[in-house]
Amino acid sequence: xxxxxxxxDALVASGIQAGLTAYDFVVDHVSNIAEAKSAxxxxxxxxxxxxxxxxxxxxxxxxxxxxxxxIDVPVLVLTARDGVxxxxxxxxxxxxxxxxxxxxxxxxxxxxxALLRRAAGxxxxxxxxxxxxxDPLAREVxxxxxxxVLSRRELVLLETFLQSPRSVLSPDQLKDSLYxxxxxxxxxxxxVHIHHLRRKLGPGVIETVRGxxxxxxxPSAVVLPSGxxxx
Numbered sequence: 312x313x314x315x316x317x318x319x320d321a322l323v324a325s326g327i328q329a330g331l332t333a334y335d336f337v338v339d340h341v342s343n344i345a346e347a348k349s350a351x352x353x354x355x356x357x358x359x360x361x362x363x364x365x366x367x368x369x370x371x372x373x374x375x376x377x378x379x380x381x382i383d384v385p386v387l388v389l390t391a392r393d394g395v396x397x398x399x400x401x402x403x404x405x406x407x408x409x410x411x412x413x414x415x416x417x418x419x420x421x422x423x424x425a426l427l428r429r430a431a432g433x434x435x436x437x438x439x440x441x442x443x444x445x446d447p448l449a450r451e452v453x454x455x456x457x458x459x460v461l462s463r464r465e466l467v468l469l470e471t472f473l474q475s476p477r478s479v480l481s482p483d484q485l486k487d488s489l490y491x492x493x494x495x496x497x498x499x500x501x502x503v504h505i506h507h508l509r510r511k512l513g514p515g516v517i518e519t520v521r522g523x524x525x526x527x528x529x530p531s532a533v534v535l536p537s538g539x540x541x542x
Contacts (some may be wrong), residue, residue, distance in 0.1 A: 312427060315356040316340045317347045317373075318389070319365050323412070327360065327467050330416040334421070335450055337468050339491045343367045351377075355487040356384055357474075358426050360419075363390040363401070371404045375509070378405035385426040413458060418481050423449065431474045438473045441530025442541035443512065445473055454533055455541040459511055464489050472527040473515065481524040511536070 315332060320325040326337045330474050339349050344367045349358070363370040374386055388406040390397070401409045407429075424447050428436065438445045442455040450466060451507065452459045461469065471488040482501055485503050489504070490496050505517050505525065510531045515532030534540055 312336055312340045312357040312474070313354060314423070315347070315354065315359045317342075317359065317365065317370060318343075318362045320362075324377070327416075331420070332422075334420050335463055335470075336486075337467070337489060337491055339493075344370070344373045350492070351382070354492055355484050357488065358423055358432075359384055359386045360423075361386050361388050361398075361406070363388060363392055371406075374405045375402075383508060385430050387419075387422055387426060388478055389419075389427060397473060408447075427474060431467065438470070439535050440473055440476065440527065442535075443473075443530070443533045453471060454512065454535050457536055459536055461511065462507070464504055465507050465511075469508055469512075471519070472525075474498075476527045479520045479523050479526045485525065 312345065315329055316324060318327065324340050324342070328340055331338050339350060339354060339356075341347050346398045349437055350356075352446060361370045362375060362520070370390075374388070377382075377384070377386075385407045386405065387408040387410060388401045389412065391403075391412045393411040396512050399408065407426050410419060410422060412451075424436065427447075428434070436447060438447065444453045445451070449472065452461055452466065452469065454518050467489055468485065471485060481500050485501055506515055511514075513528075513532050513534035515528040517526055517529045531540075
């Protein structure tokens with residue numbers, strides 16, 4: 312899943328980026344409001360981590376402008392401002408969550424997963440699609456209890472489909488979930504990852520919608536690692 316990190320402290324940003332990458336998040340980092348505006352227009356982010364004390368203004372002003380413009384991407388405000396009035400202002404200004412520095416990486420990851428879960432309309436951490444089950448925290452996939460080994464990007468791509476099970480996702484949306492703005496992406500990379508998911512989980516697990524993109528197949532399309540249908 313794609314995270315837009317808006318943080319002006321290079322050391323803090325580097326630590327967050329490294330930590331989230333270890334959990335298979337794709338992270339793009341910008342350090343000010345101007346860059347954040349451009350980045351959100353350029354990339355389809357699933358969640359935003361927003362610092363308030365930015366060099367060109369208060370991050371909360373940016374957040375309020377996004378909400379007034381109808382931009383509803385989940386936003387976690389990450390700041391050193393720990394007063395009750397600051398937290399209230401952040402939440403009333405449109406933040407979906409508020410975390411005070413210093414913080415624990417595991418807590419940040421758990422809060423991001425909770426934001427993604429709520430955005431997808433789910434109440435449970437595990438994501439299930441028929442016999443297919445993905446554990447976002449353990450980064451494990453099973454079919455009818457049998458483990459399925461996926462590469463990092465295959466797992467991220469599957470998670471993207473599972474987070475939006477009824478949506479048709481464009482190639483650009485899917486690439487944004489897999490790659491950062493600075494990554495070099497081969498022209499056939501997305502097709503290769505989709506091919507591998509179909510080979511491991513069944514040819515119908517991902518459907519092609521001609522001219523539009525791809526969507527998650529029916530739960531019955533999932534197969535066991537042996538190639539058999541789950542009972």
